Amino acid sequence: MDFPLADLMDEQACYDFLVGLLHPGGLSCPRCHEHDGLKVHRHERAPILVYRCTHCDRIFNAFFDAPLHGTKRRAREWVLILRGFAQGVPTAQLARELGCDRSELLKWRHRLQDFAFHGTDHTALPDSEVEADEMYQNAGEKRRPASRPG
Secondary structure (H helix, E strand, C coil), rough: CCCCCCHHHHHHHHHHHHHHHHHCCCCCCCCCCCCCEEEEEECCCCCEEEEEEECCCCCCEEECCCCCCCCCCCHHHHHHHHHHHHCCCCCCHHHHCCCCCCHHHHHHHHHHHHHHHHHHCCCCCCCCCCCHHHCCCCCCCCCCCCCCCC
């Protein structure tokens, strides 16, 4: 039995979540970087609004100049896709659950992974010795010895 999670999610809440991820300091104009003076220009795809900056007349939306630029998906679909990527769900399984094309989803996975890779700190750790996380402390141990064939 399929359970349509996307139908149960609030579109406005998902959009607000994505805007918070993409613009942690608040939405601003991509040209002049002003936070104030943003007016709604179009709202056909609500809650995804198109803004116009009153300072420089630039027209943009929250996904402009961000990893999700050019997407046609709804905000709640993106929240489910990002959730699946973060949990390590295989692309084929995620595509089946969302009813979309696997190759398109794989393209987006690679695009977002590349964005995340370039946004991480690649400097070496200052210590010459690093302790393993406790999560891996007992990795590979068995409860009892493996049985050996006679």
